[in-house]
Amino acid sequence: MTAATLDNSLKASSARGSAARARLLRGLLPALSLALVLLAIAWLNPRAISYFGFSLMLNLAIPIALATIAQMFVISGNELDLSIGTFVGFVGCVTATWLKDAPLVGVAILLGSIGIYALLGALIHLRNLPSIVVTLGMSFVWQGLAILVLPKPGGKAPDWLLAIMSFKPPFVPFPIIAALLIGLIVHFGLMRTSYGVILRGSGGNPAALRRAGWSLLKTKIVLFALAGLFGVISGMALIGITTSADANIGNGYTLLAIAGVILGGGEFVGGRVSPIGAVIGALTLALAASPLLTFMHIPPDWQVAANGAILIIVLAARVLISRRER
Amino acid sequence: MALMKSLVAKPWIWSFVGALLVWLATIAFTGGYGGGGMVTAALSLAVFTVIVGVGQMFVITLGPGNVDLSLPANIGLASAVAMKVMGGSDSMIVVGLLAALACGAAIGIVNYLLIWALRIPPIIATLSASFIIQSVDISYGRGLQIKPPPGFADFANWQISGVPVLAMLTVLFTVGAAVALQRMIYGRSVLAIGQNIRAAWLAGVNVGRIRFLTYTLSGALGGIDGALLAGYFRGANVDIGNEYLLASIAVVVIGGTSVAGGKANVPGVWGAALFLVLLLTMLNTFGVSAGVRLLLTGLIIVGVITAAGGEKAVR
Numbered sequence: 171m172t173a174a175t176l177d178n179s180l181k182a183s184s185a186r187g188s189a190a191r192a193r194l195l196r197g198l199l200p201a202l203s204l205a206l207v208l209l210a211i212a213w214l215n216p217r218a219i220s221y222f223g224f225s226l227m228l229n230l231a232i233p234i235a236l237a238t239i240a241q242m243f244v245i246s247g248n249e250l251d252l253s254i255g256t257f258v259g260f261v262g263c264v265t266a267t268w269l270k271d272a273p274l275v276g277v278a279i280l281l282g283s284i285g286i287y288a289l290l291g292a293l294i295h296l297r298n299l300p301s302i303v304v305t306l307g308m309s310f311v312w313q314g315l316a317i318l319v320l321p322k323p324g325g326k327a328p329d330w331l332l333a334i335m336s337f338k339p340p341f342v343p344f345p346i347i348a349a350l351l352i353g354l355i356v357h358f359g360l361m362r363t364s365y366g367v368i369l370r371g372s373g374g375n376p377a378a379l380r381r382a383g384w385s386l387l388k389t390k391i392v393l394f395a396l397a398g399l400f401g402v403i404s405g406m407a408l409i410g411i412t413t414s415a416d417a418n419i420g421n422g423y424t425l426l427a428i429a430g431v432i433l434g435g436g437e438f439v440g441g442r443v444s445p446i447g448a449v450i451g452a453l454t455l456a457l458a459a460s461p462l463l464t465f466m467h468i469p470p471d472w473q474v475a476a477n478g479a480i481l482i483i484v485l486a487a488r489v490l491i492s493r494r495e496r
Numbered sequence: 497m498a499l500m501k502s503l504v505a506k507p508w509i510w511s512f513v514g515a516l517l518v519w520l521a522t523i524a525f526t527g528g529y530g531g532g533g534m535v536t537a538a539l540s541l542a543v544f545t546v547i548v549g550v551g552q553m554f555v556i557t558l559g560p561g562n563v564d565l566s567l568p569a570n571i572g573l574a575s576a577v578a579m580k581v582m583g584g585s586d587s588m589i590v591v592g593l594l595a596a597l598a599c600g601a602a603i604g605i606v607n608y609l610l611i612w613a614l615r616i617p618p619i620i621a622t623l624s625a626s627f628i629i630q631s632v633d634i635s636y637g638r639g640l641q642i643k644p645p646p647g648f649a650d651f652a653n654w655q656i657s658g659v660p661v662l663a664m665l666t667v668l669f670t671v672g673a674a675v676a677l678q679r680m681i682y683g684r685s686v687l688a689i690g691q692n693i694r695a696a697w698l699a700g701v702n703v704g705r706i707r708f709l710t711y712t713l714s715g716a717l718g719g720i721d722g723a724l725l726a727g728y729f730r731g732a733n734v735d736i737g738n739e740y741l742l743a744s745i746a747v748v749v750i751g752g753t754s755v756a757g758g759k760a761n762v763p764g765v766w767g768a769a770l771f772l773v774l775l776l777t778m779l780n781t782f783g784v785s786a787g788v789r790l791l792l793t794g795l796i797i798v799g800v801i802t803a804a805g806g807e808k809a810v811r
Contacts, residue, residue: 307801310797317786317790438561478625
């Protein structure tokens with residue numbers, strides 16, 4: 171009897187240990203995939219691993235990381251935003267036109283668009299609408315507005331924005347510092363504050379939150395408004411790098427952002443997301459999509475496929491790990 | 497009166513009412529000119545949305561989270577495959593159609609394998625698959641400028657007294673789909689899974705097989721659609737399927753199918769497809785710019801969804 175209990179408890183504790191190891195491994199998976207991509211780049215082209223190389227390769231990673239964070243907020247509430255890409259494009263067009271020529275109007279438009287995001291959150295919650303369909307419809311709205319604001323590619327980024335985005339700090343390239351900052355700030359806000367727990371809880375167990383007296387309407391509005399805010403910053407950062415805009419400039423970001431969240435260890439339902447993971451996921455995608463392929467002499471046709479393949483490989487690795495977790 | 501009442505109670509009637517209103521608004525604008533031709537054109541274009549819409553409807557009916565995002569990439573690749581296999585010769589039309597069908601079905605199978613093997617939500621599985629398909633298509637279809645065989649292009653554009661033959665065939669197909677949905681074991685199983693996957697499993701429904709069949713069906717329909725589109729527009733194109741991501745999901749939802757799953761509606765897909773096509777025709781007739789057209793399309797879709805409202809997922 172006692173031997174059996176002992177045996178059982180031993181088994182349980184070893185299972186717990188293995189589960190903890192699996193969880194740790196799972197948490198490290200995003201970082202491991204990034205390290206793998208970096209190693210591959212270093213092996214293929216050692217000169218790329220330098221201050222200048224990183225500044226160049228990770229240039230576009232900042233807007234991608236910001237868009238990924240925006241998507242992450244929406245996913246924490248068990249929703250999906252299929253309009254973030256065209257929204258980034260719209261913000262880009264406003265940044266390159268109104269924000270430069272009439273800064274006050276520009277700021278008002280951008281704040282208003284964050285307000286629209288908040289309203290969408292409210293609408294989706296109140297009418298219990300499928301977010302996929304609503305945001306798919308909104309993607310047309312943003313694209314239409316972008317074309318109205320900037321019918322032909324052009325415009326110019328405001329000078330202060332150009333100055334920020336071409337900032338060259340000593341030793342560590344700007345994109346890396348920016349990525350660290352974004353990851354840490356959002357991590358603190360969403361993972362370490364009490365309202366962050368409530369926000370994630372609205373995806374994890376909405377019924378329990380409602381019974382505990384929290385307003386699910388408010389959490390959804392806050393999550394969507396945050397998505398809008400980070401979408402705006404992403405669009406501005408993008409224009410700060412490209413210096414001019416185009417109505418289609420952000421279209422690819424919708425899918426990249428979803429892929430980044432999932433690569434970073436986020437789950438579609440249950441409010442299980444990771445801001446730092448999401449930033450790492452975005453960096454991995456940004457690096458794997460073009461620099462790695464260029465160094466491997468793979469034609470750009472296969473860029474999109476590389477994103478898909480990375481996603482599938484990481485998800486497969488996650489399945490293998492989760493099998494041990496149970 | 498009783499007929500009116502039973503009609504109003506049908507969720508799909510509103511999509512037809514919407515289509516009719518849009519059509520009336522357009523001919524009121526043109527002063528009655530071109531009303532018939534508009535219906536003909538709308539029918540020919542709606543066909544392509546209906547075919548993928550039916551596939552998407554079966555997938556969405558499987559329950560929350562089920563959606564096929566790979567349809568645009570699938571349509572693009574299948575259109576290229578069909579054109580390459582047909583190689584512009586009339587004798588290869590059937591072979592080309594079968595090749596497109598097989599290509600689409602293979603994509604559907606891969607989608608389900610990813611969902612099943614990686615245990616990931618269908619959205620992510622079909623999304624990652626579509627990334628890869630897109631690249632295959634870009635690489636395979638680069639510089640592809642093969643015209644469809646004349647016989648096939650004529651068939652895709654064939655009309656009998658103003659009614660496109662393709663539309664008649666698609667009506668037959670949708671009748672078949674409605675029968676399969678409501679009267680056959682396969683369709684009832686899809687509905688059962690969408691209502692409660694666990695209960696369906698306990699009741700002996702082979703959940704895995706039905707989901708596999710549904711994703712394969714959706715893929716195969718995407719493949720056929722790609723071939724037909726290439727025939728209708730006289731050439732394959734990487735972007736030929738792009739608009740069908742929104743369109744396929746929108747017609748399902750506007751047509752009265754529940755996004756929460758377990759409740760599907762075939763006639764509504766037709767009504768919604770006609771509504772969307774006529775809406776575009778109307779905006780074009782009014783002569784609005786591309787930006788306004790996109791803006792209004794988006795707003796109307798969001799508006800219709802809001803008016804139709806969602807339902808609580810039954811769990």
